Amino acid sequence: MKKNINSNIPFIKMQGLGNDFVLIDARINSSSEKNFNINSINQKFIQKIADRRYGVGCDQVLLLNEANDTIKHNINSPKPYISFSIFNPDASKAQACGNGTRCIARYLYDNDKNLINYNKALLLEVEGQVLAVQKISERNFQVEMGKPKFDPSDLGLTKNCDSENLPIAIGDYKNPFGVSIGNPHAVFFSQNDDEKLLRDINILGEKLENNTIFKQRANISFARIEADDKVTLFVWERGAGNTLACGSAACATVVAGIKKGWLKKNVNVKMQGGKLNIEWRAMDNKSDNVILMTGAADYSFYGNFNL
Numbered sequence: 001m002k003k004n005i006n007s008n009i010p011f012i013k014m015q016g017l018g019n020d021f022v023l024i025d026a027r028i029n030s031s032s033e034k035n036f037n038i039n040s041i042n043q044k045f046i047q048k049i050a051d052r053r054y055g056v057g058c059d060q061v062l063l064l065n066e067a068n069d070t071i072k073h074n075i076n077s078p079k080p081y082i083s084f085s086i087f088n089p090d091a092s093k094a095q096a097c098g099n100g101t102r103c104i105a106r107y108l109y110d111n112d113k114n115l116i117n118y119n120k121a122l123l124l125e126v127e128g129q130v131l132a133v134q135k136i137s138e139r140n141f142q143v144e145m146g147k148p149k150f151d152p153s154d155l156g157l158t159k160n161c162d163s164e165n166l167p168i169a170i171g172d173y174k175n176p177f178g179v180s181i182g183n184p185h186a187v188f189f190s191q192n193d194d195e196k197l198l199r200d201i202n203i204l205g206e207k208l209e210n211n212t213i214f215k216q217r218a219n220i221s222f223a224r225i226e227a228d229d230k231v232t233l234f235v236w237e238r239g240a241g242n243t244l245a246c247g248s249a250a251c252a253t254v255v256a257g258i259k260k261g262w263l264k265k266n267v268n269v270k271m272q273g274g275k276l277n278i279e280w281r282a283m284d285n286k287s288d289n290v291i292l293m294t295g296a297a298d299y300s301f302y303g304n305f306n307l
Contacts, residue, residue, distance in 0.1 A: 011049070012107060013056060013300035016099030018244030018273025020300065022049055022058045023107060026065045027082070043091040049305050050089035056305060059243045061087040062100050068125055080125035081108065088239030095127045096182030098247015098276075102141040102297040105133040129182055139298060145248065145291040148255045148280075149180040156184055156215040164259065168211055170204055173222065177256035181291065183238070184218040185252035186211075189225065189260075197222045197234045198242075198272075205236025219246065223253045228264045231257065233271050244273030251291045254278040 012023045024041075041063060049055040067080045084104055086094040105122055109115050115122070121132040121144075132144040149155075150163050155178045161167055163178040166186060176186035186208065190197065201222050208220045220236040233253055235246040250269040257263035258280055266279045276295040281288060 009305050010302070011056065011305055012302050013058070014103040014107065014297060015273075015300055016102050016245065016247070016295060016297045017271060017276065019060075019099040019246060020058045021060050021062050021100050021103055022056050022305075023062045023103065024064065025107075026063055041087075046087045046091040047089065050087075056303065059089070059237065059240050060094060060097055060100055062097075062104060063087070064104065078123065080123040080130050083125040086126065088237070090239045092239040093127070094183060094237075094239065096129070096145070096248045097126075098143055098145055098251065098293045099245055099295070099297075101126070101131055101133060101143050101247070102293075102295060105135070105141045105143070106139065106297040106299075109135055127182070136294065139296045140294065141297060142292055142294040143247070145251050145293050146182055147289045148252070148291060150178070152178075154180040154184075155218070158213055158215055161213075164256075166213065168208065168213060170208065171200065173200070173204065173208075176220075177252075177259070178218075179252045179255050181248040181251045181255075183248055184214060184216070185221060185249055186214075186218050187221045187223055187249075187253050187256040189223050189257070189262075191224060192222075194232065194234075197224065197232075201234045201236050202242050205242060209236055209238055219249055219252070221246075221249045221253050223257070225257060225262055226270075228262065229267050231263070231267055231269045233269050235271065245271040245276070247276060247293050247295070250276045250278050251280075251293055255280055255291065258282075 014021050046061050050058050063085045065083050068083045086097045121134050124131050134142045152163055165175045166178045173188040176188045178186050205220050209217050217238045219238045222234045224232045235249040237243050254267045269276045279292040281290050
């Protein structure tokens, strides 16, 4: 009987600031099949491997595949090195993941012989967007997270309204700032202490994520500004719940704070799992308007998963 390609799948568990991932490289899967068909990963598989009691457990599953030749970073750039997909524990797809992107970059630099002594930006494609990643040190990487978008259509809103002052209110949290970093974010600013912010994000996060103003749900952030270059952040991720860190949420929060005139262009964002440095290049008169995110990526363990 022919072995099922999905029966024994090698994976790597990685994390960025405690935001943890199961990484599966479809290009070099160790099954008898040379190529692993990413489309064979179904909802049942994602939900099981992401389950913290019955599977491996993670905030997201990252699936690596061969690059899409038709998508480029810009007209003069080479094709992306690889393409990848992001799945939440409920098997829904995510459009962006900064911490996951750094983990993928470290895995590639550490394991692909083509990248030995490679010192240019590494191009990675996710959901049609190409991200450039620069290696800073063995475990630290800087990701170009793209340009923030503020139009209601980019946020997937069900009504035409001021995206910088969304008509949402619940308890102490009102009128969040909406911005897309490849995925939709709603950022609430508050002066509540850590204990209350954490308690409230766990109580209110799911309800806010599923607010009817969002066509496809949204990531929710509760942020407290400590100084013009320092923010404390708690995040409820769409499809994943409360996570220890979220790179795109950190980017969204800094962009929102800068637009409101509260933050400088370069900010350290403290989350439950650690710190990220976020810089929005729109503030230094550069034309590209790109957000830069810098932080660590680490291994947890290797394994094989039987479905």
